[in-house]
Amino acid sequence: FGTKILPSEYRRILSTWSKSLVSYFTPYAFVEVPEFYGAGGNEIYDYVQTYLSSSTAIAAHHVSLCRPKNATYNTFALADNESIHEEFMGAQISWTHHVSHRQAGSNPINWRGLPAPEDEKRTYTLKIRKEVRSRVLEPYVEHVIATAKNFKDRTRDRLLYTNVRNNGGYNKRMWESVPFKHPSTFDTLAMSPELKTEIKADLLDFTKGEQFYHRAGKAWKRGYLLYGPPGTGKSSMIAAIANYLQYDVYDVELTEVASNSELRKLLIQTTNRSVIVIEDIDCSLDLSERKKAAFQKHTSETKRPEAAPAPPAMKRTGAEDETCRVTLSGLLNFTDGLWSCCGSERIIIFTTNHIEKLDGALLRSGRMDMHIHMSWCTFPAFQILAYNNLGLETHALFPEVEKAIFDKAITPADVSELLLKKKRDSTAALEGLIQVLLQETQLVSELPAAVNFQQQEKYDTVSVTADGSPLAADESGAVEDSKANAENLKACLQQQQQHYCSKLII
Numbered sequence: 128f129g130t131k132i133l134p135s136e137y138r139r140i141l142s143t144w145s146k147s148l149v150s151y152f153t154p155y156a157f158v159e160v161p162e163f164y165g166a167g168g169n170e171i172y173d174y175v176q177t178y179l180s181s182s183t184a185i186a187a188h189h190v191s192l193c194r195p196k197n198a199t200y201n202t203f204a205l206a207d208n209e210s211i212h213e214e215f216m217g218a219q220i221s222w223t224h225h226v227s228h229r230q231a232g233s234n235p236i237n238w239r240g241l242p243a244p245e246d247e248k249r250t251y252t253l254k255i256r257k258e259v260r261s262r263v264l265e266p267y268v269e270h271v272i273a274t275a276k277n278f279k280d281r282t283r284d285r286l287l288y289t290n291v292r293n294n295g296g297y298n299k300r301m302w303e304s305v306p307f308k309h310p311s312t313f314d315t316l317a318m319s320p321e322l323k324t325e326i327k328a329d330l331l332d333f334t335k336g337e338q339f340y341h342r343a344g345k346a347w348k349r350g351y352l353l354y355g356p357p358g359t360g361k362s363s364m365i366a367a368i369a370n371y372l373q374y375d376v377y378d379v380e381l382t383e384v385a386s387n388s389e390l391r392k393l394l395i396q397t398t399n400r401s402v403i404v405i406e407d408i409d410c411s412l413d414l415s416e417r418k419k420a421a422f423q424k425h426t427s428e429t430k431r432p433e434a435a436p437a438p439p440a441m442k443r444t445g446a447e448d449e450t451c452r453v454t455l456s457g458l459l460n461f462t463d464g465l466w467s468c469c470g471s472e473r474i475i476i477f478t479t480n481h482i483e484k485l486d487g488a489l490l491r492s493g494r495m496d497m498h499i500h501m502s503w504c505t506f507p508a509f510q511i512l513a514y515n516n517l518g519l520e521t522h523a524l525f526p527e528v529e530k531a532i533f534d535k536a537i538t539p540a541d542v543s544e545l546l547l548k549k550k551r552d553s554t555a556a557l558e559g560l561i562q563v564l565l566q567e568t569q570l571v572s573e574l575p576a577a578v579n580f581q582q583q584e585k586y587d588t589v590s591v592t593a594d595g596s597p598l599a600a601d602e603s604g605a606v607e608d609s610k611a612n613a614e615n616l617k618a619c620l621q622q623q624q625q626h627y628c629s630k631l632i633i
């Protein structure tokens with residue numbers, strides 16, 4: 128009836144008045160905790176959700192019971208529009224989970240990383256008597272957060288997030304998640320035991336280092352660069368690190384990021400105590416701006432109409448310029464610019480198969496705290512793989528494997544596969560491995576092909592292999608393939624490798 132007679136403006140005024148009147152006379156104060164706040168999610172909402180799903184809080188109340196796909200744990204949640212009451216410091220507190228319709232057009236992701244129905248607006252409302260509010264509210268909120276954190280640590284699956292393209296909508300979460308269940312640990316990683324111990328010690332130091340970082344005026348984060356051939360365990364190492372620290376993992380797909388500012392937004396939406404990963408950094412984008420500039424300069428100067436066609440990496444960059452505008456400086460800001468300090472306890476990991484393709488700015492000392500070379504399978508690494516795959520701690524053929532594997536360019540992934548082929552017959556598996564190893568080529572050098580990063584400008588347009596010969600024109604397109612140049616570079620490389628190795632922490 129009222130809606131037909133009263134114009135909407137009057138109705139709005141009346142409703143505001145009536146609300147003020149009720150709030151004046153009601154003995155209760157209300158605190159609303161919406162699911163979204165500003166441009167992102169509301170952390171307090173997540174804490175309240177977790178708090179209320181802890182078994183003590185949900186006892187004897189109307190709850191929904193769910194288990195997200197692939198999760199290990201059941202999750203209780205306060206059912207929509209239900210209330211729950213509890214006592215804290217002698218005060219009665221009640222929570223109501225209000226679910227109402229939101230305007231269509233936004234599609235947020237809920238607290239478990241699942242898409243929320245488009246038209247729902249979710250809010251927890253806390254009700255407390257006005258006279259106890261100032262005494263009880265603050266300690267109560269602290270209690271909720273502490274209990275939720277504790278409950279999360281005990282029961283929650285850790286999550287693996289990946290970024291989704293943001294189409295500019297408001298209130299959008301930019302990460303999708305699934306439970307993280309990678310089984311890799313430092314025990315199963317096949318690599319030098321000393322290196323493992325060193326990395327574990329570094330990680331422990333980091334987790335206990337809050338005061339150190341604070342005192343030193345540094346952001347509480349640590350960067351690792353993992354490099355080495357495919358199949359040497361870089362991704363397995365990331366999983367092992369995350370499992371060791373019990374952190375969530377954010378896997379950044381750079382090709383899905385439209386701009387530097389989007390990269391920043393992604394960073395803001397990551398949680399503390401997490402590992403942020405950018406895999407295959409040399410392939411995700413052409414991050415070598417200086418190389419690109421040198422290439423463009425070179426081609427315009429030489430004005431060779433018959434000049435070699437643009438190398439694939441350059442072409443790809445050109446095509447992606449329209450959609451993908453993350454630049455090297457954007458990435459550097461992501462890792463150690465002002466915005467990188469927006470959270471704490473973060474591990475940032477880059478991986479690459481071609482360290483020599485990375486820009487010197489990314490490798491400069493202090494940028495990535497530790498450079499970890501994941502290399503070919505050595506005998507100690509083989510022993511771990513033999514235990515993982517065949518359950519063998521020792522075997523009569525081990526000495527032969529040790530001899531055959533020395534200095535061979537075989538990856539742990541290949542060794543694993545060979546062992547698994549005959550996993551029911553360990554002797555046959557080891558014999559098969561020895562046979563393959565004897566055919567494998569001897570390694571020229573364990574060292575990565577690397578140029579001196581401090582003098583990189585000098586060699587910007589040239590890539591070299593470990594033996595000093597120029598690579599195919601995959602980066603510069605303008606490599607002068609002269610023998611003298613190769614000789615020159617070879618000499619430089621030898622010097623540089625020495626310099627480089629002494630610079631590496633590992």
Ligand SMILES: Nc1ncnc2c1ncn2[C@@H]1O[C@H](COP(=O)(O)OP(=O)(O)OP(=O)(O)O)[C@@H](O)[C@H]1O
Binds near residue numbers: 316318356363480501
């Ligand atoms: N060091 C290692 N220890 C244990 N397993 C390994 C190791 N390296 C490789 N593997 C096995 O080989 C497979 C591939 O390894 P992984 O994906 O970690 O290699 P990667 O270095 O990340 O390769 P890519 O450069 O292609 O991404 C994994 O399933 C893993 O089980």
Ligand SMILES: [Mg+2]
Binds near residue numbers: 361362363406
């Ligand atoms: Mg990998």
